[in-house]
Each structure stands twice: as C-alpha cells, then as structure tokens.
Amino acid sequence: MKRATVNGALAVGFFALAIGVLFARANPATAYEASVYAATPGGVWVAFALALSLAVATTLGCRGRFQTLGMALGALTVTSIVSLPVLRNYRFSGMGDALTHLGWTRDIVGGELLPHELIYPGVHSLGIALHFLGGIPLERALLVTVVVLFLPFLIFVPLIVRDVTGTPAAVGFAAIVSWMVLPVNNVATHMGIHSNSNALFLVPVVVFAFVAYLGRRSTIERLPFGLSPFSVLIYLTAIVLLVVHPQQMINVVVLAGAIAGVQLLAHRRLDDHPVLEQPTMYAQTVVLGSMFTVWTMANERFRTAFVNMIEGVFIEDVGAGAEVDQRGASLAEIGGSLAELFVVMFLDAAIIGIVAGLFVLAVWLGRTSLDREAASFVTYFGIGLIPLGVIFLVYFVGTPTMAFRQVGFIYVLLTILAGIALAHLFGGLSGVITRPGATTVAAVFVGALLVLGLATVYASPLIYSPGQHVTDQKFSGYESGFEHGVDDRPHAGLGYDPYRYDHGLHGLEGEETLSGATVATGEVDPEAFEAGNYSGAYHGIDYYLVVTEYDVTREVDVYQELHYSEESLAGLQGEPTADKVISNDEFEMYAIASDE
Known part of the structure; x- marks a missing residue:
C-alpha cells in the first residue's frame, strides 16, 4: 500500500472519528433511552463505522508507524463508543450496583465513610478525584471513571x-x-x-x-x-x-x-x-x-x-x-x-x-x-x-x-x-x-x-435487557418520593426494588436513608397486580407504588407483558385506592391504600 494512500486513509479515519464524537456531543439524551445504540444518531454510527473499517485495514495491512496509528484510531473509536453515556450527557447510568457505588462515593465525600472501610475503594476514590479536580458532579465523575479504567x-x-x-x-x-x-x-x-x-x-x-x-x-x-x-x-x-x-x-x-x-x-x-x-x-x-x-x-x-x-x-x-x-x-x-x-x-x-x-x-x-x-x-x-x-x-x-x-x-x-x-x-x-x-x-x-x-x-x-439510563426526571421523582413520603410507608416497584435509588441519592451510612430509618422497600406481587388487586399487591398494607419509564419499557416493550401488562398499569388511573402523588415525564408514584 502506497504511503500517500495510507496517509489519506488515516486522515479520513481520524476526521470521521472527530465528526462522530462532535455529532454525538451535539445530540444529548433528552429522555430515557432503552438503547444507547438506537438513540444515538445514525450519522454517529456511520462515522464510527468508517473509522473502525480504516483502523482494521491499516492495523492488518501496514507495519511500523502506520500500524501504530491504525491501532490508535481503532482504540480511540472504541473508547468513544464506550464513552457515549458521557458524550451524550447522561445524568447517570446503572440502576443496580452502580447506584450503590454512587451512594458509597457520596458517603466518602460527606465524611461518613473512610475509603479503606470499603473492600474495593478504587473506583470511588478515582471518581472523587475527578469530581474535585474537574469540578463535575459525582454522577458524571463516576461515568468518566469507567472510561479512564477501560483505556488500559x-x-x-x-x-x-x-x-x-x-x-x-x-x-x-x-x-x-x-x-x-x-x-x-x-x-x-x-x-x-x-x-x-x-x-x-x-x-x-x-x-x-x-x-x-x-x-x-x-x-x-x-x-x-x-x-x-x-x-x-x-x-x-x-x-x-x-x-x-x-x-x-x-x-x-x-x-x-x-x-x-x-x-x-x-x-x-x-x-x-x-x-x-x-x-x-x-x-x-x-x-x-x-x-x-x-x-x-x-x-x-x-x-x-x-x-x-x-x-x-x-x-x-x-x-x-x-x-x-x-x-x-x-x-x-x-x-x-x-x-x-x-x-x-x-x-x-x-x-x-x-x-x-x-x-x-x-x-x-x-x-x-x-x-x-x-x-x-x-x-x-x-x-x-x-x-x-x-x-x-x-x-x-x-x-x-x-x-x-x-x-x-x-x-x-x-x-x-x-x-x-x-x-x-x-x-x-x-x-x-x-x-x-x-x-x-x-x-x-x-x-x-x-x-x-x-x-x-x-x-x-x-x-432483552433495556439500558439502565438514569435521567434527571427519574432522580428528581425518587428524591421527592423519599423526601415527602410518610416515614413508615414502604416503597415498592414493578419488578425492581427502589432501595438502590435511596443508596444513590442519600448514601448508605446516613440516618436519613431508608435503611437508616428501617423503612421497607420491595416489589409488588405480579399476580395480584394483574388481577387488579392493587391494594393487596404488597403484603396487604399501605404502600407507595413507583412506576418509571424504564419499568414500562422493560415490562411492556421488552418482556411483552410477561409479568405486568399495559392494561393493569392503565387500571391505576381509575383505581379509587390509588392516589397519584408525584408525576413527571419519567416517573410516577402512587399512594396505594390497603383494603383493610
């Protein structure tokens, strides 16, 4: 392969990568995204595909400096794909362990937990360093940490x-x-x-x-x-x-x-x-x-x-x-x-x-x-x-x-x-x-x-696993729900236990957390819920039911109503025992009264 041809191919590859990154950055997420792949504009994927194609070709077909540049192009393109939640301005990503890690990070920053008290404080410590050095929120600092630890x-x-x-x-x-x-x-x-x-x-x-x-x-x-x-x-x-x-x-x-x-x-x-x-x-x-x-x-x-x-x-x-x-x-x-x-x-x-x-x-x-x-x-x-x-x-x-x-x-x-x-x-x-x-x-x-x-x-x-994108609306809904809810009334979700959001918002060590207040959380019983027995779907007691856009996407679109149907969700609107107390584009919370 001629030197001029290789130089031109690499130049096109790096230019395509830059265009893809800028285009992704210019199109941030505005609502919950079940798939970062589908939600990212097609032009970004065309640019990344071109960059990767040229990276593979030069990495395999060239030697010396040109091969090194080809490997650098491929590595940077893959890193950009891994960085999409950061590039597209996700508030946070991860609804399981990730929220608990966010909570521990908050605890360390707030002085309620020392790093060495965790068995694995590395991710949290790096996130805190990025938080203070970069002046960015903890949620974003942890997303950047993922990319930093991926590069090696x-x-x-x-x-x-x-x-x-x-x-x-x-x-x-x-x-x-x-x-x-x-x-x-x-x-x-x-x-x-x-x-x-x-x-x-x-x-x-x-x-x-x-x-x-x-x-x-x-x-x-x-x-x-x-x-x-x-x-x-x-x-x-x-x-x-x-x-x-x-x-x-x-x-x-x-x-x-x-x-x-x-x-x-x-x-x-x-x-x-x-x-x-x-x-x-x-x-x-x-x-x-x-x-x-x-x-x-x-x-x-x-x-x-x-x-x-x-x-x-x-x-x-x-x-x-x-x-x-x-x-x-x-x-x-x-x-x-x-x-x-x-x-x-x-x-x-x-x-x-x-x-x-x-x-x-x-x-x-x-x-x-x-x-x-x-x-x-x-x-x-x-x-x-x-x-x-x-x-x-x-x-x-x-x-x-x-x-x-x-x-x-x-x-x-x-x-x-x-x-x-x-x-x-x-x-x-x-x-x-x-x-x-x-x-x-x-x-x-x-x-x-x-x-x-x-x-x-x-x-x-x-x-069959929708993306775990956490939006501003979702955080806001959970924060309001935890702050204004009756102290001894549990929160329940549709196939998802809300306690992880308590971790992410309040940490795990403080007395203001659900754990510290010994308030229960859990999941509603799908059989009772589908039968329209909303009052008895959670141990027959008063509770708060949380329904998010993620829940609806997972249960209706992805799981095709295997556990919870769209009809049963719609039935909440006319249920006399269900009072909608919080609502935004991504989050709804109902106060469900028991039938006792």
Whole structure:
C-alpha cells in the first residue's frame, strides 16, 4: 500500500472519528433511552463505522508507524463508543450496583465513610478525584471513571503480545480483538460503574508486569532487599487491582501460581528450555497471595460473600442450571430462545475462545512456528486457564453470577492468546493464497466479530435487557418520593426494588436513608397486580407504588407483558385506592391504600 494512500486513509479515519464524537456531543439524551445504540444518531454510527473499517485495514495491512496509528484510531473509536453515556450527557447510568457505588462515593465525600472501610475503594476514590479536580458532579465523575479504567485494556493487550512475540501481525490482531471487549458479557460483567467489571480492564496491566519481569534477565539496577524494578512493578500494579476489586486479584494470584508451578516442573524435569533462564515467580506468588489475604480477611463483607458462595455449592437447586432453565422458559414465553440469545451475546466470544484454545493445543503439540521463548508464555497462560476454569465450575454450581464474572477474567487471557493465534492462522493462510488475499479475509473475519462484540458492550432490548439510563426526571421523582413520603410507608416497584435509588441519592451510612430509618422497600406481587388487586399487591398494607419509564419499557416493550401488562398499569388511573402523588415525564408514584 502506497504511503500517500495510507496517509489519506488515516486522515479520513481520524476526521470521521472527530465528526462522530462532535455529532454525538451535539445530540444529548433528552429522555430515557432503552438503547444507547438506537438513540444515538445514525450519522454517529456511520462515522464510527468508517473509522473502525480504516483502523482494521491499516492495523492488518501496514507495519511500523502506520500500524501504530491504525491501532490508535481503532482504540480511540472504541473508547468513544464506550464513552457515549458521557458524550451524550447522561445524568447517570446503572440502576443496580452502580447506584450503590454512587451512594458509597457520596458517603466518602460527606465524611461518613473512610475509603479503606470499603473492600474495593478504587473506583470511588478515582471518581472523587475527578469530581474535585474537574469540578463535575459525582454522577458524571463516576461515568468518566469507567472510561479512564477501560483505556488500559486497549493499551496493554497489544503491548503484552508485542513483548511475547515481537511480531507486528500478532500485535495488530491482539489490538483488534481487544476492541471486541470480550470480558463484558452483560450477565455478570458490564460496561458501567461496576467495580468487578472495571477491574477486568486493569488485569492486562498486571499481566504486562508479569511478562516484563519474566522477559528481562538482567540483574542490574537491583533495589534493596533483592528486588528488581520489575518485581516492584508487579506489586504496584497488583495493589491498584486489589483496591479496585479483590476478586480479580485472586485470579491474578492463581495465574501467578500457575506460572510458578510450570517453572517448578521445568526446573525438575528439563535441562534446556527458555523457562529455565527466566526469573522464577515463587516469591511474587507468595507476596501477591499475602496481599490478597491480609486485605480481604479483615473485611466482613468479603467473609460473608465467601460463606454464601460455599453454601450455594451445597444447596439444592441453587446454581446456574436452575437459573438457565428459568430464563429459557421466560424467553420462550415472549418468543425468544436461549440459542438466539447465545448467538447475539456470545458467538464472537465462542469463536475467539475456540481459536485461542486450538492454538494453545497446537503449541503444546509442536505444530506451530512459534519460537520456544514465546511458546513458554503461551504455556503459562494456557496452564493458568486450567485452575481458573476449575474456579468457574465451582462458581457455576454455587453462585452463577460469580461464574460469569470468572468468564470475564478468562476472556482477558483469551484476548491475549487470540491475537497470537489469529496471526498464525492467517499467516498460514497467506502461504495458500496471496498475502493481500489473506489480509482481506482476515479483515472481513475480525470485522464481523468486531461488530458482534461492540453491539453488546451496553445492554439493550437486543439482548432483552433495556439500558439502565438514569435521567434527571427519574432522580428528581425518587428524591421527592423519599423526601415527602410518610416515614413508615414502604416503597415498592414493578419488578425492581427502589432501595438502590435511596443508596444513590442519600448514601448508605446516613440516618436519613431508608435503611437508616428501617423503612421497607420491595416489589409488588405480579399476580395480584394483574388481577387488579392493587391494594393487596404488597403484603396487604399501605404502600407507595413507583412506576418509571424504564419499568414500562422493560415490562411492556421488552418482556411483552410477561409479568405486568399495559392494561393493569392503565387500571391505576381509575383505581379509587390509588392516589397519584408525584408525576413527571419519567416517573410516577402512587399512594396505594390497603383494603383493610
């Protein structure tokens, strides 16, 4: 490809990206959006698609400076897609854990909670720093935090592959696979304010420190106590990961232990191998494990979660099998299927996982051209997947949500391996057809997977999960409802417990919260509600019923009235026991009198 052509393509790509960002910024959200994809103007997606197409082409077809610029273009475009809630001026995003994290952040700012009292204060602390330094609201600061913590994933995945293989093709493929954002599965890992998911994007930084340590054999520049700069790098990056979320830290400890185990076996069984020349990971494994143990065992929240997970393993009908059956039945009732949902959500991940797995097997069988040094790193990651997979199985039986969090970590490693695997796959194809032909096939292949990956970065009706956009009206409605409601009257929602909004608005520590006032919250009974028994739909007592635009979209449009129908919602208007006390475009609250 001619230099002038490449320069022109990159110029067009960066210009398209800039236009897309400006167009998104010029069209902010004005109401609740069930899908950030559908609500974002089509011109933005045309611009982003053009930028990504040119990024893929230059990343695969060029080398040197032009390849680096192509990877930068792709990374910036994907970051822009991840930044859409910020670019389009969302007040907040996330109605579950995200609101609780917002509440903890408010508690820290208000002095009611110290950062170290949380087991994972990293996200909250960074959000507070952005809040004070940038002079922006806490809600927006946390949205920006999501983007800041995402960036290391796009940067360090190709850096790891460069250090492992040194081949530009593998680096390019690794960059493109990282753009697919495979660790996000929208089951238990999400692109939002979710510290466990946010920690996943920092894992490549620690893995890069591992690779840097193992690949440098020089003993110069030793620090006190026999430490090397690369050992210090491992410890510092691990500490950052630990304070963002310990669950991903224990996975890193397992990976370090697997590497140490391979080294121990190699030193006992082999006489000549690159592993024998690499510094050992024994001390690092012990230190990282000690960090995790000291930090977590002192925290009651972690101990409780660990006990619940162990109990879940032994309780009948608790596990992923029962949950999958239940969700499969619900999907069938609204005309969907698990097979359809799997294709949309996991086809790209499944293909990448198969490619990476077969490549690891080929390396172990000696069927690749990978040199022995690079093959040792593939072995480290491949062996590391075995205990990580065992942990997944334990979670799968006991706590399904944790199982899919584990899948998120596994896909960090598979993303790295896939970059090397795809380079070998299409490198071999270039021996069968021409190199330009192989590059074209590769671009179409990874481009299709890239579309699938980016289409599910955020929740949307496409995966039967409407977006969790929180508008000003919704916050205002909940704030008024909590402030002016009768103290001892509970708040109930349609399939959603309102207590999370109490967390987001008031924090978790203050006495003015619902928790502090011991006021109950919950969900109305769908059977009673559908029967028109609004008074008896919540334990037969007086209560406040909250109905938001999100609830209506989820229950009527997405779930197709599976639990609550449009007719039953409309029946509230003429119900003598239901008094509408708060109403705006996004929020309605009814005071429901019991029939007693």
